[in-house]
Amino acid sequence: MTTRSATSPITKATIPQRVHGAPDAVRRAPFPADIGNPYLTGPYGPVLEEVTAFDLPVTGEIPVELVGRFVRNGPNPIEVADPANHHWFLGEGMVHGTYLRDGRAEWYRNRFVRSRLVCDRLDEPYPAGTPRSRVDVVNTHVQFFSGKTLALVESGPPAMALSHELETLSYEDFQGTLGGAFSAHPHLDPLTGEWHAVTYDQGVKNEVRHVVVGTDGKVRRSVAVPVSDGPMVHDFAMTQRYVLIFDLPVAWNDTAAANGHPFPYRWSEGRTARVGLLPREGAAREILWIDVPPCYVFHMANAFDAADGTVAVDLVEFSSMFRTSLNGPGEGPPVLSRWTLDAKSGTVAKTVLSRRAREFPRIDERLTGRQHRYIYGAGIQTDRGSALCFDTETGVELAHDFGPGRFGSECVFVPKSDAAGEGEGWVMTYVWNAPTNTSDLVIIDAAQFEGPPRAVIHLPVRVPFGFHGSWIADEP
Ligand SMILES: [Fe+2]
Numbered sequence: 001m002t003t004r005s006a007t008s009p010i011t012k013a014t015i016p017q018r019v020h021g022a023p024d025a026v027r028r029a030p031f032p033a034d035i036g037n038p039y040l041t042g043p044y045g046p047v048l049e050e051v052t053a054f055d056l057p058v059t060g061e062i063p064v065e066l067v068g069r070f071v072r073n074g075p076n077p078i079e080v081a082d083p084a085n086h087h088w089f090l091g092e093g094m095v096h097g098t099y100l101r102d103g104r105a106e107w108y109r110n111r112f113v114r115s116r117l118v119c120d121r122l123d124e125p126y127p128a129g130t131p132r133s134r135v136d137v138v139n140t141h142v143q144f145f146s147g148k149t150l151a152l153v154e155s156g157p158p159a160m161a162l163s164h165e166l167e168t169l170s171y172e173d174f175q176g177t178l179g180g181a182f183s184a185h186p187h188l189d190p191l192t193g194e195w196h197a198v199t200y201d202q203g204v205k206n207e208v209r210h211v212v213v214g215t216d217g218k219v220r221r222s223v224a225v226p227v228s229d230g231p232m233v234h235d236f237a238m239t240q241r242y243v244l245i246f247d248l249p250v251a252w253n254d255t256a257a258a259n260g261h262p263f264p265y266r267w268s269e270g271r272t273a274r275v276g277l278l279p280r281e282g283a284a285r286e287i288l289w290i291d292v293p294p295c296y297v298f299h300m301a302n303a304f305d306a307a308d309g310t311v312a313v314d315l316v317e318f319s320s321m322f323r324t325s326l327n328g329p330g331e332g333p334p335v336l337s338r339w340t341l342d343a344k345s346g347t348v349a350k351t352v353l354s355r356r357a358r359e360f361p362r363i364d365e366r367l368t369g370r371q372h373r374y375i376y377g378a379g380i381q382t383d384r385g386s387a388l389c390f391d392t393e394t395g396v397e398l399a400h401d402f403g404p405g406r407f408g409s410e411c412v413f414v415p416k417s418d419a420a421g422e423g424e425g426w427v428m429t430y431v432w433n434a435p436t437n438t439s440d441l442v443i444i445d446a447a448q449f450e451g452p453p454r455a456v457i458h459l460p461v462r463v464p465f466g467f468h469g470s471w472i473a474d475e476p
Pocket of ligand 1: 468
């Protein structure tokens with residue numbers, strides 16, 4: 001997310017520069033104060049140092065097939081003007097990465113994604129392509145596309161290209177072809193190699209766009225779909241026939257914006273909730289809207305065309321969002337649901353797959369747009385976290401318990417090889433260990449999901465609770 005306003009309790013002098021060396025050489029900086037907002041303290045609280053640590057200690061065995069980086073982005077504010085109103089989705093991006101090779105964890109790095117504010121504090125030049133708008137933060141996801149590691153955000157600046165070592169390179173507008181905001185959740189079509197996204201611009205209330213970036217790294221399709229009220233469209237799903245656009249009752253709120261709230265999106269009581277089925281290569285007038293019961297969905301696991309002509313989409317659903325909880329997504333618990341959308345009748349049927357609280361659904365992304373079996377997720381409990389694996393074929397859900405005081409985050413599935421079947425691979429996530437206030441990179445063998453992890457890589461520092469990331473294998 002990108003909205004931000006800030007003043008400055010922190011200066012360059014209090015942001016330690018990167019530290020190279022052994023993990024125990026890491027310096028630590030105090031967070032300015034306990035400012036009474038849960039998203040600014042504890043496991044959510046930002047870290048104010050950029051760390052480089054080599055040869056990380058490992059419990060277990062890192063699969064030698066894993067050669068590449070496990071990267072994750074998240075908000076990491078360095079200044080907060082109004083702590084009481086601070087929203088979790090705000091703040092400078094910070095990308096955390098762990099590089100694996102030859103069964104070793106060669107390095108861990110965390111780096112601020114260079115917005116103006118970060119550059120000002122570190123006395124660095126702004127990256128090329130810095131937007132004229134003050135909305136320049138890129139803090140939500142990181143993916144690899146068209147040969148580039150790209151940090152991502154919705155509704156504001158374009159993507160940000162990063163180096164292999166996670167240094168900011170430049171804003172990336174796809175060779176000048178984007179012309180507006182991009183998305184935190186583009187999805188790669190594994191059959192075409194193209195990158196699809198549903199985008200919206202914070203300043204434009206009356207349209208969202210279906211954007212396709214071609215394999216040449218240029219936008220080849222950008223279709224404006226009319227909407228009203230400036231809905232927050234965080235993620236989307238696609239099938240072989242359709243792009244699914246979720247127009248739900250969280251929208252820009254003029255009153256909140258006028259009152260200076262840094263994140264002026266609110267639950268809009270009475271606003272129709274609907275899902276649009278846009279033919280993938282169709283014009284906006286071809287979209288079919290299907291009304292759905294009011295709710296909010298940040299993340300879809302996947303969608304596919306069912307044999308009977310309906311469209312199935314699996315997602316994590318909240319009964320409301322930003323209605324009463326205005327600092328973050330506190331209106332749970334969310335459930336895992338399947339929505340079956342019938343274009344002929346214009347109706348939706350909902351089935352709850354699991355009521356176990358979770359977020360961040362992911363699949364084996366070789367199946368994006370086609371029928372999947374397994375949905376991975378981050379289980380949410382008060383005293384511990386877990387990795388979840390829901391089997392849509394059997395209805396059975398497995399949980400990998402991280403143990404008391406240990407809390408996971410988004411789980412990323414990595415197939416063991418190109419030829420591996422669905423479910424044959426590893427599930428990777430950063431886990432915060434409360435007693436030590438450090439984090440681990442945990443690698444679970446998906447075939448022994450509830451068993452001990454295959455490897456636990458011990459980081460010298462905490463990875464704050466954040467958002468999304470990817471396994472980026474080294475290119476051959
Ligand atoms: Fe997200």
